[in-house]
Amino acid sequence: MQVPFDREEVQALIHRHNLDVAKASIREMNQLVNALETNFATKFIRMEFGIPGLKAAEVARRADARALLEGDVAHRYAPFEGIPELKQAASQFAKAYMYLDIPPHCIVPTVGSMHGCYIAMGLAGHCVPSRQNILFLDPGFPVNKLQAKSWELGTVSLDLKDFRGDALAAEVDRLCQTHAIGGCLWSSPNNPSWVVLTESELKALAEVLTKNQVIAIEDMAYFGMDFRHDYSVPFQAPFQPTIARYTDQVFIVFSSSKLFSYAGQRCGLTFIPPTFATQAYPHLQQRFYKPQMLDAFIHGGIYPTTAGVPQGPQWGLTALLEATVRGDLNPFQEVREYERRAHLMKKAFLDHGFYLVYDSDQGMPLADGFYFTFAYPEMTGAELVQELLHFGISAITLDVTGSHYTQGLRACVSLTDTSQIETLRHRLQCFQQTHPRRKP
């Protein structure tokens, strides 16, 4: 099918989905694009959904299946705190790739890292009654804001495009002092700007968070995916940067969806440094059943929501962590496929009149990774996301990511393999011809 598609047909479909595409969530956009693909019998360049484009390693799928078929797990409730084998493997993994000493009992499996974020945010926002706001280092994953709403917590936001280096900690300090902040959440590499906080930024951030007694929630959804560094050699520097090197008051939330492409089985991990694990907040007792942080996470967080994580997936993740530390698997190398895709896709956009919104990483060139952000001259993000649909390209607006730069869109590279780059370039060329502009 020729692009652009018929405008009235596209409008009719958007109308039928009852959607404001500028505000559409990832999943809503996903459903709309499915409908457009069917209607126009055309495969879109799908950049709206941060789904892994690689397959889960066989070692995970086999271990998961073996536990079910040969093990004695399907009829037994999993321990809330996770199976000992997974906790042990995760502790080794933390040492190998973050160089942190976190004992097994301080690591809790969750139903996806989302579940870990949910509980961590609930705890950070309710441990001191006078500090019920969460500070987001934006842009970010839209659902985290929804999680804050679910806990009835307020949200405060700064934009990483405006505050990096020394300015970052200074602004966080200012906001903590003026906005009753209980927790501070970010992902690094950042979804969607792909900027990465440096060790010195993390150190300064740790200092102001500690000073203001604010709990850090470090979302490691993209663990090891700053491809400018090789984090793949276990027990050997460089290590994945983490604020836990500079403060104990942190929940490190780890996802197996991106590094291990194990998204479908929903098994994440939350690491809680031992001194933080035993820290008591009397106010937690009321809502989380226990005053100590680790107890509250397990008995007041995991227990009432899901009563643990399905057993098979825990065995799958155990196998992945063990094989990686042992050197039988190198997921860090495998996910470099996303680096290649990002490189080609960014170039396609830049060659056709687009520009990057988050365009530098403290003066360094931005790494190529899972996401990038882009805009087009003289168009708002809302106009752009809608217009691109006519050219068979889907994304979400930066608006829904909490970015303060609403002219742009977020692109996820994962589903576009290199064989589709020519199609992408052709569609962008058509777009540019339809909308001739000079770069600003």
Next chain:
Amino acid sequence: MQVPFDREEVQALIHRHNLDVAKASIREMNQLVNALETNFATKFIRMEFGIPGLKAAEVARRADARALLEGDVAHRYAPFEGIPELKQAASQFAKAYMYLDIPPHCIVPTVGSMHGCYIAMGLAGHCVPSRQNILFLDPGFPVNKLQAKSWELGTVSLDLKDFRGDALAAEVDRLCQTHAIGGCLWSSPNNPSWVVLTESELKALAEVLTKNQVIAIEDMAYFGMDFRHDYSVPFQAPFQPTIARYTDQVFIVFSSSKLFSYAGQRCGLTFIPPTFATQAYPHLQQRFYKPQMLDAFIHGGIYPTTAGVPQGPQWGLTALLEATVRGDLNPFQEVREYERRAHLMKKAFLDHGFYLVYDSDQGMPLADGFYFTFAYPEMTGAELVQELLHFGISAITLDVTGSHYTQGLRACVSLTDTSQIETLRHRLQCFQQTHPRRKP
């Protein structure tokens, strides 16, 4: 090892676990009993934990494993609303065993039925701001109260020993009018009393709940397990009683842990009648992202907590539901093993001076099932639970189940197979000799 065990050693172990056994949660008791078993090198008669004592059917484990090994599911996020195959099978199951028409899109998989209860309670307690209390028809599953706390909802309780038949609806009506109730939760068969609400009670209950605009949360953890009736023939009466026959304002929360012994894979279902699914509550928008009940359940409940249910377990449950409706599997017959165990265990207690706390079902003899409740003359529940530990028998107090009758304990029959009945009888005999009493 001879019972009673050495009193000082038992005390020391309780002390080391820092436990008040009268208030201990199921899992805390579980850990203590593990330690006692190790210390005294003696297998306990373990009645504290409602874990299935049967194995999950092979059809489930094979389907789950096959999806992982042959399917394309491990790396793909599951749809939040559940995989279509499971929703379809669940709709058929609802028709076959409850004789309800619930279309697939109104059935949502959850991470265990606990997850369904958690979300349902959050919705029922927050859809109208002036009705933030949950009414529990007690006794019940202790964690449900913890879920209410987690949502910062108040709890109101009536005891099913005091109100049955016409009196039940009358008391519920009175409480709804005086206590700002948003939702009403119960399980039937009831954990732990094993009383079962009749069709006429459900009908009257539906009327007063509807009149007071209170949402029902019907916990079907023990679906089909009132063994006085044969519910096992699909599409043929008698059907599992449900309040959904008399009101649409209900979340039916289904567990695969007991009927299917699939507890380890944490996959439950919530059924939402279609007219309730589209009912809009403006206040839900704020905390659950969407005003309509089904949308709010999925986008404001499932999404922020776990972003869906692991894929493998969904395929496992799909296979179980399909095989059952097709007649290849009869889980209703298999779980009758619990009926046999309950019969023998209750008799053992009654023969040795104990009595049942919840001793009749509206004048009918109580069914034999997964739980029963018992007490001993002139002992409180706290004294009894602690004393029985010296005789190698573990349970939890009725106090933690919200029962108003705190002299008793809850016994779960699932882990005691018939080969252990003689051991149980011997230990109860020793207990009785140590504590000679007359029945009251």
